Amino acid sequence: MEATGFAVAIMAAGKGTRLKSKRPKVLHEVGGQALLLHVIAAARTLVSAEEIYCIVGHEAERVQSAVAFTNVNFVPQQEQRGTGHAMQTLKAWFNNSSRRLPQHLLVLSGDVPLIRPETLSSLCEMHIRERAAMTILTAIPPDPTGYGRVLRSTSEPIEVEAIVEQKALQPGRYEPEINSGIYCFETEALFSNLDKLSTDNAHGEFYLTDVAAMLVAEGRRVVALKADGVDEVLGANTIAEMMHLDQAMRADVARRLMAQGVTIFRPDTCVIDAEVTIGADTVIEPYVQILGATRIGSDCRIRSFSVIQQSVLGNSVTVRNGCILDGADVGDGAVLGPYAHLRPESNIGPAAHVGNFCETKKVTLGRGSKANHLTYLGDAVIGEGVNVGAGVITCNYDGVHKHTTTIGDGAFVGSDSTLVAPISIGEGAYVAAGSCITHPVPPGALALARSQQVTKEGWAAARKAARAAKRP
Ligand code: UD1
Numbered sequence: 001m002e003a004t005g006f007a008v009a010i011m012a013a014g015k016g017t018r019l020k021s022k023r024p025k026v027l028h029e030v031g032g033q034a035l036l037l038h039v040i041a042a043a044r045t046l047v048s049a050e051e052i053y054c055i056v057g058h059e060a061e062r063v064q065s066a067v068a069f070t071n072v073n074f075v076p077q078q079e080q081r082g083t084g085h086a087m088q089t090l091k092a093w094f095n096n097s098s099r100r101l102p103q104h105l106l107v108l109s110g111d112v113p114l115i116r117p118e119t120l121s122s123l124c125e126m127h128i129r130e131r132a133a134m135t136i137l138t139a140i141p142p143d144p145t146g147y148g149r150v151l152r153s154t155s156e157p158i159e160v161e162a163i164v165e166q167k168a169l170q171p172g173r174y175e176p177e178i179n180s181g182i183y184c185f186e187t188e189a190l191f192s193n194l195d196k197l198s199t200d201n202a203h204g205e206f207y208l209t210d211v212a213a214m215l216v217a218e219g220r221r222v223v224a225l226k227a228d229g230v231d232e233v234l235g236a237n238t239i240a241e242m243m244h245l246d247q248a249m250r251a252d253v254a255r256r257l258m259a260q261g262v263t264i265f266r267p268d269t270c271v272i273d274a275e276v277t278i279g280a281d282t283v284i285e286p287y288v289q290i291l292g293a294t295r296i297g298s299d300c301r302i303r304s305f306s307v308i309q310q311s312v313l314g315n316s317v318t319v320r321n322g323c324i325l326d327g328a329d330v331g332d333g334a335v336l337g338p339y340a341h342l343r344p345e346s347n348i349g350p351a352a353h354v355g356n357f358c359e360t361k362k363v364t365l366g367r368g369s370k371a372n373h374l375t376y377l378g379d380a381v382i383g384e385g386v387n388v389g390a391g392v393i394t395c396n397y398d399g400v401h402k403h404t405t406t407i408g409d410g411a412f413v414g415s416d417s418t419l420v421a422p423i424s425i426g427e428g429a430y431v432a433a434g435s436c437i438t439h440p441v442p443p444g445a446l447a448l449a450r451s452q453q454v455t456k457e458g459w460a461a462a463r464k465a466a467r468a469a470k471r472p
């Protein structure tokens, strides 16, 4: 939906004292993405980036540079004196700018990341339908401790009386309905009350929540919408809360993927980021992590303890146990691992094999080529149908520069060979096992670069006899 007449303000200036972290709260991640980016993404479903005002303060530069690509506006709140002060700052910013005040303001909290676009549009709709001055999004969670509470009125037509912060609740009074920290305001009604806020409260801060009772006192309409889900309105103030939300978000991702035909044996043990896509009939075994914008095709099998990040896998790929992929591109039918390490720019061709304890980096391994055991392949262009023997190493680094190794189609590189780059092995050439190759090998040639073997017949018996003769 498009929310006509609305702008969105996101409060993201707080430090997040309860996290006890050096990182600003809104840059902490759930589901593999910063809290603030989740909130901006939800806001973007309603309005354009130009209509989003992000209030930043604590480590503002760091926060701004992390989300600058979204093109939202930034409003600096130098000192963070509470959510009410965040809105006072926004008001002052508008007064000093030539921008026209939006008729309505949807206010979001930078630390409530699971909010669904559908819920936000219901909130905006209700706000307009009810001609309200303020519309509060609420929920009734199993444990409301720590949240502000929405006090509903029993005397019609007043719907909401006030929002009371946890610390101001009368002792023993149980109020189950929490304030999510997400509201719609008629901008004029909000801005005209901000000057009346005081810091006369437990935190010594300007509370935005106090505006509710002020509007009611003016005879303005304040209403509340209860969200369908509870998790979507929960805040992330502590690491424990953050991890609860992370789990909830990943459970959603796993459910979505399973609905698309992916088998995930033990979703509770897997860490799968929200951007990940996986084709039908792919099987994910327990204890797998799939991160970033990774794309995995159909009919793949990802075995336990593999960590796949920012990679693209075709169809019918087998990733055996314990593989690490970062920035890899893997063709259809390839087989990896167990315990393979594919570093950035590893392009593994269709039906190629990268086996036990093999490391690749900036490498092209052609169709059907195999490096099955104990190998390092870095800065190499390897053709099709190449056999790379056990223990082969491309010596790509001379201590100053990186150099390239080229291996032609159908070449056979014997075990335990070292290929000192820059070097090329021609098509169909053979490198004898144990060779240290420093000169180019032409196509079809055999290169042997190891010392001649010396064999001494009967040496062991002769030695034994010589030692026996010496004994007293
Ligand atoms: C706030 C609400 C509480 C509600 C809860 C929901 C108030 C007074 N209380 O409490 O009723 O139940 O959210 O999650 O509003 N921020 C600024 N500038 C500031 C202070 C805060 O931008 O000066 C930002 C924070 O970065 C955060 C958001 O506002 O993203 C909420 O602030 P926080 O301190 O977390 O408020 P709560 O104590 O959670």
Ligand code: CA
Residues within 6 Å of the ligand: 109, 111, 235, 236, 237
């Ligand atoms: Ca909070």
